[in-house]
Amino acid sequence: MRILEPVVQVVGRLSFRSKLRITALIFGLPLLVAAGVLVFALNARVTALEAERSALAMQVPVHQVFARLYQLLATHQAIQNDQDGSPALQEQIATRQASAREALGNLQRAFAAQGFAEPLSATGFGPVSWATMARSIDAFDADGLSATIAGMRAGLEQLNDEAGLLIDGDAASSRLLGVLTAYYGSLVHATGVTAETGALTLSKKSLRGSRRSELTMQRGNFNVLVQWSMEALQKVGQEHPAQAAILEKAGSRLNTAYLAVQEALTTKMLDTTDFGMEPATFLALTEAAFDETLGIGSEIVTATDRLLADRLAARQLQRNGVILAMLAIFTLVVAGFVAAYISIMRAVNGLSDAVNTMAAGDLGARVEVTTRDELGNVGEQFNAMAKSLAERSVQLREKTSDIHTMLQNMPQGILTVVDGGLIHSEYSVYLETIFETDEVAGQAAMSFLFGHDGIGSDALSQIEATLAACIGEERMNFEFNAHLLVGEITRTLPNGGVKTLELGWSPICDEQDVVEKVMVCVRDVTELRQLEAEAEQQKRELEMIGQILGVQQEKFTAFVDSARNFVGENEALLLSADDSHPELVTQLFRNMHTIKGNARTYGLLHLANIVHEAEQAYDELRRNPATSFDKEGLLEQLQAVMDSIEQYASLNDVKLGRRGPARQDSEEKCLVVPRVQIERLGAGLEGLDLPSLPQQTLVAILQGIRHDLRLIGTEPMREVLAGVFASLPSLAAELGKEAPTLVLNDHGIHIRNQVCDLLRNVFMHLYRNSLDHGIEPMAERLANGKSAAGRIVLDMALAGGRLSMRLRDDGKGLALAHIRRKGLEKGLIPEGASASDEDIARLVFAPGFSTASAVTEVSGRGVGMDAVRDFVKREGGEIELCFTDGKVGAGFRAFETLVTLPGTLAVQVSAARIPVQARLSPGSESTPAPCGIMGTLLNLEGKLSAT
Known part of the structure; x- marks a missing residue:
């Protein structure tokens, strides 16, 4: 049974209604297919018999056209070779053409009556068409007539083959059809060839070797074909007494139909050399033989059609009986299945309605048990379960209400990421306030949280891969990769606002410790980070002020002036330089190193750190001459140094109010003297009585x-x-x-x-x-x-x-x-x-x-x-x-x-x-x-x- 387990699992995913329907299809389709095949086979036999009758109805009209074309062709041959210029032949041309056109019209009507829209092409008559045949008749063209006859013979043979006239399952009808398709057609053809050859011989009044052989062979053919046809008609008459009179009459007429033609061949051509018969007279004999043959053919067709009609009626009765029997069986099967289906589905629907009612929130739903089968037992068990569930749902509702209240009022954004990287529908309302949108549920978590500028593409790919690797896997995977999850981002909102968000990631696992989803706690720390930045800036300024206060005003002013001079010198050197060379780099490095040393000496550590970065760039150029000389980058670093110097100077001058005297003039022009020194000197002089002092004291x-x-x-x-x-x-x-x-x-x-x-x-x-x-x-x-x-x-x-x-x-x-x-x-x-x-x-x-x-x-x-x-x-x-x-x-x-x-x-x-x-x-x-x-x-x- 384990082999069938995959099939069982697949079937188990289907609804019960679908299973019943599939069962009906599995058992019903083969029955329907078998019935369809049987009906199709019976109907095919009926169709085949109908096709045979249609093709049978075409035999006499087609042979009538053959007869008229043969007569017209024989007349043409006679006129072309007439040595005496017999006017009788000329007079027969119009009559023969009229007869041929009439026969052609009959054939067209017969095809139309049998439902052939394009009779000649549809039945394989080749290139021959009604218009072509009519033109051949009107033109009195021997070649055209010959081609038409040949094409029609091939088409007739194809028509008979496709309609099944050449092979029929019934012996009697098969014999009659054989007479019509083989002997009858051969007699018409033999008569036509005899008319053509005999008229030509009488016109030329000579009988050479080939024509003699032809006429001799055709005379023998008449005898053989008539004999075979009569034997077949007699056998059919014996098997079907109802058709015996018609068939016996047809055989008698067939036995005498060609006597006159045979006698003319013997007495006027083959056994004598006087050729004492006019071609027109001979053609009149062949025309009479044609007419008799066509009449006989009509009787045989009538008899054959009766046999086919009887068989067709029997087949139709058989088909209809089978269809009725199958319908009755199918009705019983369907009725039984529908009754079972209704019984089963009534119980299933009862369970389904009860489940839906419970799903809608009404835990008082119960199943009405009306059967004592397995479904009835399930209904009783369901009622017991519903009662227990109603009791537990009260407790769950209380817990859910508490959680929902928390999510509605918690001043923090909380969402969960489920499989597929989407945000679950349950999230805290404050999340909408943080991201300034109410379109949260169902959004892609990555784009919702990070947008397009929150973090770099590499970090985003790591987070996305981490979530994909953790959800549906054991908690251990999350713990191994938790360090890849970003804890803080700067998010640009659609309205242009920028927020700093703090993210906390926590896995939510099932009983098997498999991560079902990941909870993300989002906290808006924008104002906090701004306060921290401001506090950090203030802290930095306080540190810088403390560093400044640790230096005497005069020394600090001197340091600032010196640092400005060094920076200005470096700037001038960089602006005038097109490329790096050792002297330039040495001087740049020397000046920057001096600034850093002095800054460290005075404890101006923030400036020392910035100067150190610029110094590193010069040191790299000095140690590695192959390093690219990035003039713009070096100037930017130098500007950063100057900005830091000016920040220190601004704090000293503005916030501390220790603006010292200008030092741009040289020391030769301006001296800076501490106030206390001047005050002490003046106080010393003011306290003396100079006029009364001795000279030694004054000196x-x-x-x-x-x-x-x-x-x-x-x-x-x-x-x-x-x-x-x-x-x-x-x-x-x-x-x-x-x-x-x-x-x-x-x-x-x-x-x-x-x-x-x-x-x-x-x-x-x-x-x-x-x-x-x-x-x-x-x-x-x-x-x-x-x-x-x-x-x-x-x-x-x-x-x-x-x-x-x-x-x-x-x-x-x-x-x-x-x-x-x-x-x-x-x-x-x-x-x-x-x-x-x-x-x-x-x-x-x-x-x-x-x-x-x-x-x-x-x-x-x-x-x-x-x-x-x-x-x-x-x-x-x-x-x-x-x-x-x-x-x-x-x-x-x-x-x-x-x-x-x-x-x-x-x-x-x-x-x-x-x-x-x-x-x-x-x-x-x-x-x-x-x-x-x-x-x-x-x-x-x-x-x-x-x-």
């Missing part, structure tokens, strides 16, 4: 004022480098090292404002290099007997018109061996060439040279020392590395970095006014020792009071 006051005036437009070195010092602890943390101890021996030297930015840029690189490359990690230092934190010392001196600054650390020194190896790799040292330690040390100033093993935020880009030297040279200074030990050729050597600048860029306070040495703690601002006129005055007053 001291003037010297102090001159000293203070010299310090206007200068800054102590500790203040210049305060930002650099403050950035070192965080830098040390990035490098995994302890914050270094910083020592500044400035000897009272103050730096003019015009080079403060320069020194900040220079020492920002130098202090970073010292911390990154010089000072070792804590573990290594402790292992070598050093303190955990490194020590960096800066000594300053002003002598000989030059400002010298020496920076050293207690690290492992300059890695000469590593620098030599890098120089060889970069081709800076020729192979096999000898180079001194000083030559190797100078390699650190080569463009793009770096000793770092990897690129980091701190080092490794090969721009620091090159930039430092460039900055120093711009102000007329020099920078070099000086060894402080005697270990020539060692892998590491202690050294110091010497930076010299023109002495006019610094001012030194007298030794009596300054501390000898300042020790700086990284990350804290140090206050300069009090100096100037107020200190002097206090000292002087103290002395005066002492005296």
